[in-house]
Amino acid sequence: xxxxxxxxxxxxxxxxxxxxxxxxxxxxxxxxxxxxxxxxxxxxxxxxxxxxxxxxxxxxxxxxxxxxxxxxxxxxxxxxxxxxxxxxxxxxxxxxxxxxxxxxxxxxxxxxxxxxxxxxxxxxxxxxxxxxxxxxxxxxxxxxxxxxxxxxxxxxxxxxxxxxxxxxxxxxxxxxxxxxxxxxxxxxxxxxxxxxxxxxxxxxxxxxxxxxxxxxxxxxxxxxxxxxxxxxxxxxxxxxxxxxxxxxxxxxxxxxxxxxxxxxxxxxxxxxxxxxxxxxxxxxxxxxxxxxxxxxxxxxxxxxxxxxxxxxxxxxxxxxxxxxxxxxxxxxxxxxxxxxxxxxxxxxxxxxxxxxxxxxxxx
Numbered sequence: 001x002x003x004x005x006x007x008x009x010x011x012x013x014x015x016x017x018x019x020x021x022x023x024x025x026x027x028x029x030x031x032x033x034x035x036x037x038x039x040x041x042x043x044x045x046x047x048x049x050x051x052x053x054x055x056x057x058x059x060x061x062x063x064x065x066x067x068x069x070x071x072x073x074x075x076x077x078x079x080x081x082x083x084x085x086x087x088x089x090x091x092x093x094x095x096x097x098x099x100x101x102x103x104x105x106x107x108x109x110x111x112x113x114x115x116x117x118x119x120x121x122x123x124x125x126x127x128x129x130x131x132x133x134x135x136x137x138x139x140x141x142x143x144x145x146x147x148x149x150x151x152x153x154x155x156x157x158x159x160x161x162x163x164x165x166x167x168x169x170x171x172x173x174x175x176x177x178x179x180x181x182x183x184x185x186x187x188x189x190x191x192x193x194x195x196x197x198x199x200x201x202x203x204x205x206x207x208x209x210x211x212x213x214x215x216x217x218x219x220x221x222x223x224x225x226x227x228x229x230x231x232x233x234x235x236x237x238x239x240x241x242x243x244x245x246x247x248x249x250x251x252x253x254x255x256x257x258x259x260x261x262x263x264x265x266x267x268x269x270x271x272x273x274x275x276x277x278x279x280x281x282x283x284x285x286x287x288x289x290x291x292x293x294x295x296x297x298x299x300x301x302x303x304x305x306x307x308x309x310x311x312x313x314x315x316x317x318x319x320x321x322x323x324x325x326x327x328x329x330x331x332x333x334x335x336x337x338x339x340x341x342x343x344x345x346x347x348x349x350x351x352x353x354x355x356x357x358x359x360x361x362x363x
Contacts, residue, residue: 009358013246013279016330017049019057019363021239025226026058028237029207033220038207039087039200041223042077043069048350049227049242050359051077057363059084067221071096074105087128087163091138093117101125106162110138115149121158128163128198131188133181135169143188150192163198164188165221171205172231178206182214189216205232229335229346242350243330244285244357248275248322249311260313261305265290273316275301277326280310284353285328292341295327296320 030038040063046054055066055077067087068074074086087106094117100107101123109118110130118127132139140146153159166185170177185201193199199217202210204225224230228240252274260266260274279285287307293300294314305313329338329349339346
C-alpha cells in the first residue's frame, strides 16, 4: 500500500519567519501612537510571511482589526477567525458586497459604480470610504462629487458608513507632497468627519513620522514596517522578521578555465570549490541576483553563474560543508541590500518568494 507523506520537508530550503519580531514591530509603532489603534496589513499573504500564522499570533496578543487587499484574502482568514474585523482595501462589486455582508467583512467604497451597487443591498453592511487626495489610484477625488455620493449612501439604511481613509504616496520621500495630501483630507474631515467612527490616513512611514501630529485619526495602517522594513532611513527599533535559508546540496572542485551554468557565463580563474544550492528563480530568487552574495558562518560568499529554475551556484572554500546553513538574505545580507542589488524595493524582494518555499515560524 502506498502512503503519501504530504507535510514532510525533503528539501532544506525554507523561509524563517520570526513572529516575536513581528509583534515587537507592532508594539513599537503602537507605543509611539497610543491615542490610535494600529491596523496590521496582512495582504499579499502578509507580505510573504504567511497571513494565517501572522493573524493567529497577533490575535493571540490582543489585535482585533486587520486589513487585506482582496476579498479572497479576507475569506481565507475569516474561515478560521470569526471574532476579528477585516478591512478589504481593493475594489469590489455588488456580488463582492453580498459576500462581505454574509461573512461580516468590511469593504472599501471608492467610486460611483460601487455606490449604485450599495443602493441595491438588502442586507446589513459596514463600509469604509476611500478619498483620493493625490495618489490618483483609488478613491473619490472631488469633494463636491462626494456630497452627492454621501447622500445616496444614506438612502439605504442597510449601509453603515463606519470609516474613511486616504493613502499617502510619498510618506517616505516627499514631505511637501504628503502635507498637500493631508491638507486636502483635512478639508474633507472638516465637512464630513463626524459621520465616521474610524478615520485612518497613515501607512508605515507616516505612522512612525507623523501620526501623533494628526489629532483626529483613530487608526493607522501598518504594512511593511510590521515586517521590520521601511523605505525610510534605517530604524534600529524595527526588527527583521524574514530570513531565506537553504543548505548546499552538492560540492564540486572545478579547475582553472572551467565554466559554470547556463550560457557558461562564469569561468574559473583558478582551481575553485563551488557549492550548488537547491533554490532558484522558481522559488522567487531571480536570475538578477547573479554576482550577489550569500552568508555562510557569518561570512560572504559570491553567487556565480546564472541562477537556474531550481538550483544556483556559489563559490566557497574548503572550510564549508554541506551541513552549514546558507542564508540568502535576512542576516548579514540584508533584504535592503538585495533590493538595492535588484534595483527595486524591499517589498518586492520578500513578496516574490513563492509558495514553493515552506515557512518555519519562530516565537
